[in-house]
Amino acid sequence: MESYLVELKDIEKEFPGVKALDHVALTLKHGEVLGLLGENGAGKSTLMKILSGVYQKDGGTILVNNEEVSFETPKEAEARGISIIHQELNLCKHLTVAENIFLTRETTKFGFLDEKDINLKTQVILDSLNLDIKPTDLVSSLQVSKQQMVEICKALSIDAEIIIMDEPTSALTEKEIEELFGIIHQLKKRNKGIIYISHRLEELAHIVDRVTILRDGQYITTMDYDVTLLQEVIKHMVGRSIKDKFPRVESHIGDIIFEVEHVTTPTGVKDVSFRVRQGEIVAIAGLMGAGRTELVRAIFGADPISSGEVRIENQLIKIKSPRDAIKNGLYCVPEDRKKDGLSIKMTVNENMALPNLDFTTGRFMTDEKKEAMMTKEMVEKLNIRTPSIHQKVKNLSGGNQQKIVVGKWLVRDAKVIIFDEPTRGIDVAAKIEIYHLMNKLKEDGIAVIYVSSELPEVLGLSDRVLVMCNGRLKADLRTLDTNQEEILHFATQYDALEE
Amino acid sequence: MSELVGKIKSKSLFDSKAKQFFSTISGLIILMIIFSVNNENFLTTANLLNVAVQTTPILLIAMGQTYVLITGGIDLSIGSNIALAGVTTAIFMKAGMPIPLAMLLGLAVTAGVGILNGVMIAYGKLPPFIVTLGTMTTVRGITLTMTQGIPISGLPEAFNNIGIAKSFGIPNPIFIMVIFAIIFGFILSKTRTGRYTYALGSNFEAARLSGVNAHKTLIKVYMFSGILAGVAGLVMAARIISAPPTAGMGYELDAVASSVIGGASTMGGEGAIFGTVVGAFIIGVLRNGLNLMGVSPFIQQIVIGVVIIAAVFFDKLRHSK
Amino acid sequence: MKKLLAMLLLGVLVISFAGCAKEAPESDVAAGGDGETYTMTLITMDSMDEHWLKVKNGAEAAAAELGNIKVVFDAPQTKVDATVQAQLVENAIVNKSDAILLAALDKEALKPVVEKAKEAGIPVILVDSGVSTENYDAFLSTDNAAAAELAADNLAELIGKTGKIAIINAQAGAGTTMTRENAFRDRIESQYPDIEIVGVQYSDGDKQKALNYATDYMTQYPDLVGIYACNEGSTVGVGNAVDQAGKSDSIHVVGFDFSADVKALIEKGAIKASMVQNPYVMGYEGIKAASTVVSGGQVSVRDIDTGVTVATLENLADIK
Structure with missing residues (x-):
């Protein structure tokens, strides 16, 4: 019999009204990276929360090193060498790297904190991974990727045997991802077992040995993985095969409708100009920190503009706040939907109605019937899966949440719609629905501006690609005439003077 | 299709709102039953009118506090605003100004304090706790300076009637309370301003990016709180026929207690005028009932403290289910 | 930079205030003359x-x-x-x-x-x-004890040495007002056996609260004949309560301290007597x-x- 580091058998978990996990199994070997795949709502996170002691299972067994265990708290799981790195990092930003790593395990001397000791211990761990971080650095001063490394060091500091990573690359640039993969290879060599959750199927090929696929709370299959199996994996995940992942549509490209002239912002955008035509999808590509989000936030009025002009249909418009943009038919689906796009404590209907009360409200009173009718229509049109329009948004999956953010704008007449990383952290099926939606808008003659870090997506979907680097626009390329290499070339074209 | 929508709506409305309604009001009813059984004087028209009059100022300020709490803020300047409205109006009345005009000026001043709070919070991006703590102290100081520390007495008879006289057998403050509760309940549940108030408290940034005029709404909300504190101040001054600069000290916390017992969350996004009405009456009935039962004033404080915590605890329990 | 500016501003503000505050008394002292x-x-x-x-x-x-x-x-x-x-x-x-x-x-x-x-x-x-x-x-x-005894005698006289009375005190725990309460209570209990003290409430000197407490006492004891209040705020609150209930004739209020409000209520007959300190x-x-x-x-x-x-x-x- 093969010896596993972790073995989960017949795990069951029920939430009120939902069977979240139904006889799910999983195995993890020493020195292995196991990809855990599935659409949002498939049960990956729930399963990992059970393994790390956050939730308690309703049935089944957990074996760690062939010994049956049961965790009541994360602390107990930690004692068994299980460490989880959440998608939203769990670090105290105002403390140093060492203070974070040894939080609640501080060493003391005569009752006083011994900073020297923890700094020393931290240095040893950092050195073992060849990391360019100082124990005394404040976490808030580190980039997201480095913060992630700190989390990994934290796991190592408790001698974790099993490290669970939930979407570790969602906020990283290509270069940072490579760095992370380097670290993961080192961890493998040290015989650690790693469970890796990600939606980025292409990237998985570089790193995982096997994948386990879940769907709707059920175990589907476990298989050895390499990139040639991509289509098969997708088929397992969504339960059907997807022939054309990026369904480009050709449509009539009309007149110039949106012009941005020499926009500079306090947030680091420098002298950016571009134009978008009706029925055109223009992608903005670039690395993290290139100023893409800053640019679209500024033209939507979310952040101030220090100089420059914005024109819609040849009309100069003064955008001082999102209200001004909205009045002119310019809408934005923000990058971070939970932080900027939705009130997750409010219902589907309340979110959908929020920007559209001017349509539904009578002379004085809000009209809840009208709002519900409008929402219902949009829920059907966008195929938003929710038990009721009065469901709180926080109970919906990421893809459905995203469709609500989009849907609230589609109620209104749109001229220009900006999508900022619209497919981040949502499952494959929802991604495809978002692609179709953008294509539909294009066919309706709306100008679509689309920020994305996923180059295959950009190349598959857009008509033109604008490439940004360090706050400047570096290239304006016809999508059909370009490729990943060219885009990356421009995306890394730092100005010598400025660096 | 509209039929379907109607069905969905009414069903879920019953689920969430009706449950909240019953759980909030059941506490008050139980309390009233206990007191009626224990004391024959409790359930008399005279006493119930009394409770209503005694609750009026607390309810008025609690409604303002509810708006502020829903946005995720807090207004500590309410108590000082109570005194400011009374004193300002009293000074103008004694200077010979027509009573309604003097009252409007009193309210304008407290509305101004509210607007100032709102501007500092919205545009200055300062924490509401700090801003209103500052205005609480400043306004109290201004009120004391205006009066040199001495209550302004000898107010005109017509003004006193607002607090004392009865219309159709019901004391005037009750009418004032009912009118304002209807107005502010309506604004919160049935207008865009109300909806935006909830949206800001649920997620400020998302509301702003949805085109909500966040600054204007915040300022409005603090202005409402200022106005309601002013109205409470006028009713209180009219009841004791005197405008003391020390009126309303500590009342802002009674307002928080009423709102919170009524289901408002100090984290923002939750709360309703109906809940606050019940919350204020729970405190009012509790005080009156315990007085009538002759419970020691020291024990009363313990009881009220426990009720505040218990109310929030049960609310939390209900939410987590 | 901004902080520095703020501190500077604050400094100027403080100095200018201090300046205003100082000027007046100093001229006073100068007028005081020699020695x-x-x-x-x-x-x-x-x-x-x-x-x-x-x-x-x-x-x-x-x-x-x-x-x-x-x-x-x-x-x-x-x-x-x-x-x-x-x-x-x-x-x-x-x-x-x-x-x-x-x-x-x-x-x-x-x-x-x-x-x-x-x-x-x-x-x-x-x-x-x-x-x-x-x-x-x-x-x-x-001598607060003596004054409280005097108040007790006055109130007893007003109500014919019999009936139910209540006390509205200010702060529980403050020496002066507690003496006023306790000495009053002792005097009543030792000298006037037919008078019953039904309870005491603490208004913190807040007139609204005193008004509410007094109203509740009148509700609970329809046969109440007197209320004793231990400071200015309590006295005014109680006076207003009795006046608004229209019971100035049947309930006698004896209070403490003096102010324009107390004066007005004595004129109205809502307060019968108040112990005025000097x-x-x-x-x-x-x-x-x-x-x-x-x-x-x-x-x-x-x-x-x-x-x-x-x-x-x-x-x-x-x-x-």
Whole structure:
């Protein structure tokens, strides 16, 4: 019999009204990276929360090193060498790297904190991974990727045997991802077992040995993985095969409708100009920190503009706040939907109605019937899966949440719609629905501006690609005439003077 | 299709709102039953009118506090605003100004304090706790300076009637309370301003990016709180026929207690005028009932403290289910 | 940079305020003429109650008369904060005040600082409320126990020595008002067996609260014949409650202290009598006593009763 580091058998978990996990199994070997795949709502996170002691299972067994265990708290799981790195990092930003790593395990001397000791211990761990971080650095001063490394060091500091990573690359640039993969290879060599959750199927090929696929709370299959199996994996995940992942549509490209002239912002955008035509999808590509989000936030009025002009249909418009943009038919689906796009404590209907009360409200009173009718229509049109329009948004999956953010704008007449990383952290099926939606808008003659870090997506979907680097626009390329290499070339074209 | 929508709506409305309604009001009813059984004087028209009059100022300020709490803020300047409205109006009345005009000026001043709070919070991006703590102290100081520390007495008879006289057998403050509760309940549940108030408290940034005029709404909300504190101040001054600069000290916390017992969350996004009405009456009935039962004033404080915590605890329990 | 600017602004503000504050008294002192000038610090329980303003007026009148005394007035911003009051005494010690006049909020809490002042060689004159130490130079106060007994006699007389009465006190735990409550209670229980005290409530001196408590008492005891209130705020609240209930004839209110509001309610008949202290005398005689001590003399009587006047409709015109 093969010896596993972790073995989960017949795990069951029920939430009120939902069977979240139904006889799910999983195995993890020493020195292995196991990809855990599935659409949002498939049960990956729930399963990992059970393994790390956050939730308690309703049935089944957990074996760690062939010994049956049961965790009541994360602390107990930690004692068994299980460490989880959440998608939203769990670090105290105002403390140093060492203070974070040894939080609640501080060493003391005569009752006083011994900073020297923890700094020393931290240095040893950092050195073992060849990391360019100082124990005394404040976490808030580190980039997201480095913060992630700190989390990994934290796991190592408790001698974790099993490290669970939930979407570790969602906020990283290509270069940072490579760095992370380097670290993961080192961890493998040290015989650690790693469970890796990600939606980025292409990237998985570089790193995982096997994948386990879940769907709707059920175990589907476990298989050895390499990139040639991509289509098969997708088929397992969504339960059907997807022939054309990026369904480009050709449509009539009309007149110039949106012009941005020499926009500079306090947030680091420098002298950016571009134009978008009706029925055109223009992608903005670039690395993290290139100023893409800053640019679209500024033209939507979310952040101030220090100089420059914005024109819609040849009309100069003064955008001082999102209200001004909205009045002119310019809408934005923000990058971070939970932080900027939705009130997750409010219902589907309340979110959908929020920007559209001017349509539904009578002379004085809000009209809840009208709002519900409008929402219902949009829920059907966008195929938003929710038990009721009065469901709180926080109970919906990421893809459905995203469709609500989009849907609230589609109620209104749109001229220009900006999508900022619209497919981040949502499952494959929802991604495809978002692609179709953008294509539909294009066919309706709306100008679509689309920020994305996923180059295959950009190349598959857009008509033109604008490439940004360090706050400047570096290239304006016809999508059909370009490729990943060219885009990356421009995306890394730092100005010598400025660096 | 509209039929379907109607069905969905009414069903879920019953689920969430009706449950909240019953759980909030059941506490008050139980309390009233206990007191009626224990004391024959409790359930008399005279006493119930009394409770209503005694609750009026607390309810008025609690409604303002509810708006502020829903946005995720807090207004500590309410108590000082109570005194400011009374004193300002009293000074103008004694200077010979027509009573309604003097009252409007009193309210304008407290509305101004509210607007100032709102501007500092919205545009200055300062924490509401700090801003209103500052205005609480400043306004109290201004009120004391205006009066040199001495209550302004000898107010005109017509003004006193607002607090004392009865219309159709019901004391005037009750009418004032009912009118304002209807107005502010309506604004919160049935207008865009109300909806935006909830949206800001649920997620400020998302509301702003949805085109909500966040600054204007915040300022409005603090202005409402200022106005309601002013109205409470006028009713209180009219009841004791005197405008003391020390009126309303500590009342802002009674307002928080009423709102919170009524289901408002100090984290923002939750709360309703109906809940606050019940919350204020729970405190009012509790005080009156315990007085009538002759419970020691020291024990009363313990009881009220426990009720505040218990109310929030049960609310939390209900939410987590 | 911004912080620096803010600090600078604050500095300018403080200096300009300090400038305004200083100017006036200094010219006063100059007018005082020859010899040594003494700075005396008057610390009361709060800076809002009219009672303390009268103490202050008395003190300032005495200072003006004597010519060589400057009175610094200080008090906690709101009531019931003995810690703050103790800090104010310490400030006065640090500032080398020549004498301290203190109305102590808490007789135990203020004891250490009073003794500290004495050790530093600063004379301490207690006014209104005492401190549990023998280490002071003079104590001017209303004999609150005697005044409360007088109130009890007055109320008993008004109600024909029989019936139910209630008490509205101010702060639970404050020495002065507790004495007023307890002495009143003892007098009633020992001298008037037919009078029943149905309860006591504490209004914190808040007129609204006193009004509410009194109303609740009237509801609970329809046969109530009298209410005794222990300070100005309580008296006004109770007076209004009785007036608004239209029970001025059947319920007799005897209170404490005097103000324009109390006066108006006596005129209306809602308050039958109020025990009026002489805070002005406390301040005036307090400064006189302090002046004697600082110039090396000794006061003839250490504990001085400044007395009370019973204000009624009859003598209302004579009360200051």
